[in-house]
Amino acid sequence: MSVDLNGLVLNNPVTVASGTFGFGREYGEYIDLNKIGAIAVKGLTLEERQGNPTPRVVETPMGMLNSVGLQNPGVDYFIKEELPYLSSYDTKIIANINGNTIYEYCKLAEKLSNTAVDALELNISCPNVKEGGVAFGRDPDMVYKVTKKVKENTDKYLIVKLSPNVADIKEIGASAESGGANCLSLINTLIGMGIDIEKQKPILARGIGGLSGPAVKPVAVRMVYEVSKAVNIPIIGMGGIMNYQDAVEFFLAGAWTVAVGTANFVNPMVSIEILEGIEEYLKRKGYSSIKALVGQLKF
Amino acid sequence: MSVDLNGLVLNNPVTVASGTFGFGREYGEYIDLNKIGAIAVKGLTLEERQGNPTPRVVETPMGMLNSVGLQNPGVDYFIKEELPYLSSYDTKIIANINGNTIYEYCKLAEKLSNTAVDALELNISCPNVKEGGVAFGRDPDMVYKVTKKVKENTDKYLIVKLSPNVADIKEIGASAESGGANCLSLINTLIGMGIDIEKQKPILARGIGGLSGPAVKPVAVRMVYEVSKAVNIPIIGMGGIMNYQDAVEFFLAGAWTVAVGTANFVNPMVSIEILEGIEEYLKRKGYSSIKALVGQLKF
């Protein structure tokens, strides 16, 4: 069930979302990574990052808040120590990159350009870093600029990951497209907070965190739908996908491919189960390819 | 447990949210309406409105999408037929008003000025009307302008209700404050979509709808916290409050009062139960008034 994202060809349209799958090793013990369309690795930064203090997680009604804060070993370590393992699988590798400045994004792109990664995912939307991050994702001009600059610094297929914490996501998506993005991925997490009423302080050490999981699905589906009407590049849809039915909602709304995030934590085998479910659905509904389903919402 | 919202004094800090409590009659069969701090009535418009076609509701993971679309009998009917009933109770009445233009908002305010309503709630955030609505709520200048104009046309206590579908809610709240709002209420619903994968069309006849219920609580608490740091006027906090623990989260985050919405649908008695829970919590924690709890988050 391969899918061609205008240049990036995946074996199938079920990928895993950045930050929810580490660098693949852990879930490699549960599933055959060859069966996943692509793996978006944990967000990378130029230097190693310690991330935020713990607690870093709160469970919320059918969702979770995380404030990992981009803990990662740095891009050089990734290239040397993690990429070879990942490359041994027949799956696409998406490097999720995170800078505080346009310069840092470009530097990251440069470093990854001559490696085995198949695509870069520009995370301009992580709510868990203090500078840069969110500001980038909210301002259409900045989105255009950072996309364009990164694109100038790499030959890699470029995905821009959008933040849902905006008033008009169509506009942001369109800016990324103008800047030269090959593909958009959405949504990243919504910003939220959880409070311990006995201790009278936020549960997360950092106060706020990113909301993911089923709770956000209705917002994610709406945004994918909106953005798909506003751009002409492929979309990777995500946000609360727990089963094949959820995935099909995203395809109908206009996603070419889906990414599974939080659901991995609940069921390490879920991505494979979702893939199988999609296959059956396509058969049952008489579609010959996933592409035929994309954007078929009757509305 | 009375609370003074800088001029609007409520018997207690548990109110019910607009659109979830009709004009009070239905839940008046289940609870003593005198025991509620305030009732925000269903959103009013100048003329009677039919609202959107059905289906108007989708259940989502720990949330619901609605697209009622401001069905209401019009402000004149409200004043004549519903207000007398409501006025017979010892509770504050908040008239939630909805216009497509600044003129309409002003006209609504004027019509309600010499009536028994205790406060106006300017809904600049309803996602279920085609013109006006959302656009107002997203643009700080418009928010300033509409607030100022309405304030000029009424002596009533003025609440401005904020939309969560914005990039920076602090900015919007501050604009409403500058425009002369006496109080802010938040959050209204997040915009979402649900798809029927068998019929391959949106479940809501109108496609999109407003997400409410526990799913949105982390976003709501975060926004109340942010806005409370940015303004000096009282806040009515709402979004997914199901029990007293949720309510206390909002108080700690900076809400002076809470509003219960979707929870009424699950349990018609919930507002009273929440009130009792808050009373016990205050006693247990040694607070002499609700005001003493507001904004006490240690962070």
Add this chain to the structure above:
Amino acid sequence: MKNRCYCKILDNIEIAPSIHKIEMERVDGLGNIKPGQFLHIKCSDALLLRRPISISYAEKDKVGIVVRKAGEGTVSLCNRKKGEILDVLGPLGNGFTVNDGKRVIVIGGGIGTAPLLELVKNLEEKDVTVLVGYKDMPYLVDDFKKYVKVVDVATEDGSVGYKGYVTDLLKAKLENDGADIIYSCGPEVMLKKVQKIAKEYKVKVQLSIEERMACGVGACLVCTCKVKSEDGVKQVRTCKDGPVFWGDEVMLGE
């Protein structure tokens, strides 16, 4: 004051594939019950909203519902076990008007037959014909037979009774015998046919309809439907003003 009720499940049996009959305690809080009213039931902790389920029959100390597994909520409900406690709101809605006319036809389709059981129990003095239609496996037929002599069954696949739609039986009955009033509950397509046939034969008809609900008590306005009246088309709430409407007024699927 009204209140929500906690009713212990007395019995839960599968009476046909994916169809469960659940009997619960009739606690005092439930008060009076009219045929055609429904309960708004919290089916599971994992689901936010309640689900509307008709009262199928009410006895002195128990209430019965018949549930079809349609999705997550009804599946959870059907999985609830004897001894567990159900959180219910109700009885809600207007219910059928039972004092009109002598010769009565009661016509139900599928799970729509459930509320008609309590109805026929309340039509004892009348001359009642029950027509019930199913896709394949009928259920509740014996229950109807406890109260009325004539219970005609139709199945789409012909496995039991007449092969075809139950509305064909209605037409035949009206053609042969006529009637003073028709009561009906079932899927929308069926109700539309019943409405049309009733109009054709100039017989009064009450239809119990379904609409997605949130509050169930009339406050949220998500469940509206349209009725024609003298002063034009009006929007009414299925949960509070319905679910039973007069066939010459309610506008189905509009």
Add this chain to the structure above:
Amino acid sequence: MKNRCYCKILDNIEIAPSIHKIEMERVDGLGNIKPGQFLHIKCSDALLLRRPISISYAEKDKVGIVVRKAGEGTVSLCNRKKGEILDVLGPLGNGFTVNDGKRVIVIGGGIGTAPLLELVKNLEEKDVTVLVGYKDMPYLVDDFKKYVKVVDVATEDGSVGYKGYVTDLLKAKLENDGADIIYSCGPEVMLKKVQKIAKEYKVKVQLSIEERMACGVGACLVCTCKVKSEDGVKQVRTCKDGPVFWGDEVMLGE
């Protein structure tokens, strides 16, 4: 490949107020179990994430856990009934290192005593002292006594055994007899004291710690804690690199 397992609940009994011992089938998928490892359990449909619960004991065909009702998840888990199926992931984590030293002290506090049971079962050849502390009502004491002679109990209110903290007993034991290694699990305040005392008496110590988790398998990085090593402070994952750490390395509550 690893997989999640569905284990039937064989028994669920309340062994002290709000403390349940739940026994489940040891299905093949669980594989080998080391003392100190945990299961990541889906406690209820209404909750998204799993909850980490230590394996308290493992027998040929069953696995036991001991659960304290702490919040929604553990309350749901304790309410699960015999015959129901638990969805579990595991065994996860590193577990205790059991081959160090002859004279062993095992010290647990509250629900932290649970995983120590499987540990003492695996220390048969050793000279083991078990010290367990509780607020008031002790539990699992008789189970420990099946495997070791010396089981000293402390309760904060003095209702059973020594009145005071279990760490007082540890101090006394080290003062009188010394030890080669200490194993400990319990609340953070207790672990900190154990860590300090062990350092004071220059005894090696392994601490099983708790951190909020999401994935439980090492992928999400929400559960990190800090350990000191020769090349400075490193962040490690409690779920995968722990939950058992050496006392001279792990930095508690930092």
